[in-house]
Amino acid sequence: MTADASTTAVRLGPDAARRYKASRRPVWMEKPSIPMQGLKGIVLLLVCIAVIYPFLAVIGTSLSSQQEIAANNGFVLFPTQPTLTAYTTIFAGGIVTDALIRSIGITLVGTALSVTLTVMMAYGLSRRGLLGGGFFLMTALLTMLFTPGIIPTFLVVKELGLLGTYAALILPTALSAFNLVIVRSFMMGIPSELVEAARLDGAGDLRILWHVVLPLSKAVIAVVGLFYAVGYWNAFFNAMLYVDSDKWPLAMVLRQYVLLGSSIDASAGAEIAAPSQAIQMAVVVISLVPILCVYPFLQKYFTKGVLTGAIKG
Template identity: 55%
Template sequence: MTTTHGNIEAPRKAPVPSAPARKKRRRRLDAPSMPIRLVKGLVLLIICAVVIVPFIGIASTSIADPKEVTRAGGFVLWPHGINFSSYESLFAGGVVTQALLVSIGITALGTLVSLTGSTLLAYSLSRPGSFAHQPILIMVLLTLLFAPGLIPNYLAVKEYGLLDSFASLILPTAINAFNVIVLRAFFMGIPRELVDSARIDGAGDFGIFWRLVLPLSKAVLAVIGLFYAVGYWNSFFSALLYINDTGKWPLQLVLRTYVINNSQLGGAQLGATADQLPPQASIQMAILVISIVPILIVYPFLQRHFAKGVLTGAVKG
């Protein structure tokens, strides 16, 4: 309806669309077209195939029949039969079994030591009134900018008498500065009022840390613990430098020696006779599977903590 004043007609007001209509229009404008969605789906499919197909080939070769592996030239994408002779040879008590036990022990103990030390250090640095707060924080930050180098690290390990010992695989890398900074940022994000109320109730510094801070930090502790565990599990360079006894080799160093360098695993290393050994390709692929599967099992249980544990701490810091 319009009103006129003399010969001038008032403009009409455009009808205001309803809320559902606005949402539908916004969804239509934001949604990509069908060709773009097809291209994205195709790209994701190719990326998944590039990641999954090699792993399927590794797992298939490790459980394929030895004759089929020999006929295929050492790589079977889909086996016609299942044979676990490669895993039986690896777990017969030879070097791979010993290396697996070493890796499990180093990963468990190293993660516990690193997570405990990093958590205590990060919490002390997050408290403004802690002893030598600023100098220690500067020292931690400097380690991110200036690495000591290979030779000083080796000389330090040698002078402390850690050569050819399991401690050389844990102590030199026990504290990671980046993980300490992430933990510190997360601890600083805990409301000051909670700490003050706990102190008013009579809790001491250790009681606040144990009963209040740690329960609130389960997400970030899980993520940092996973970072340390993956680092210890995948580490081989420290063992290559500091360990001379092959009985103390971790699994990753065995993987590097007998798979990447293509060295032959004989019956003496596997605890079996030469005529009982499957093809070397099957043994090598089985070692790869053994080295990958533990992390694949643990990762899904901690994946949900990544956004809350790492990103929250990083943004609030």
């Protein structure tokens, strides 16, 4: 006991001292001082600049001409004469447009399938007393510790006849053990009285899942859905292994143009060729836009779903 606490105990008495000590808030809950608030503001400003500056540089470079890019050593933050030549060249060639459509289809189908499998398996494993539940849960968790190598996975995909198909980009990664654990933990936190009441009314497991569990699990489903969508959207390695170039998603096309320095062929009749650097940055912008459009609608569920799924159960 500190000197201040001892003085308080003598002055107020033991019972009053205990109440005084219990009423005091922890240090981290106290209002920070003005210098500390200023320091936090400066740190937050620096972090925002570090995040926003590269994004603005990519957009500015994609809207710049060859001369302006060369004059600014390859990156332009605010172009003096913005031009959409890079974007018109990309969409005129058709390669990025087709890849964009394929990526949207793969992401939508893959996310729907992955969320469905994850929710159904998580609901089953969250029910206490399930026969073999521990075995199936341990099997799923082992995949987080011991992942198959490239060659075994390739041989399995080949034996299943999935080579050269879009299914090879979805099925090998259809279920994530990490997302399964999050959803299962969330569902275990749902009051069992609600499930029992629905079962007494004659509802089966599918009806309980649809009418009771899913409405209460919107937050965690939105979170894992975003995880799956981002994973499918950014995946390029499976495309490089399993499908030909005419079925490449946008992430693989982006890799070709940005890392390998390939150029995009414009359609016949195109007279103005955009600079290579501008085309590379334009492809990066196109690949970012869909995720940036979806994330704001799911952001309010993100923190709630992850934290609740991590601490319950």
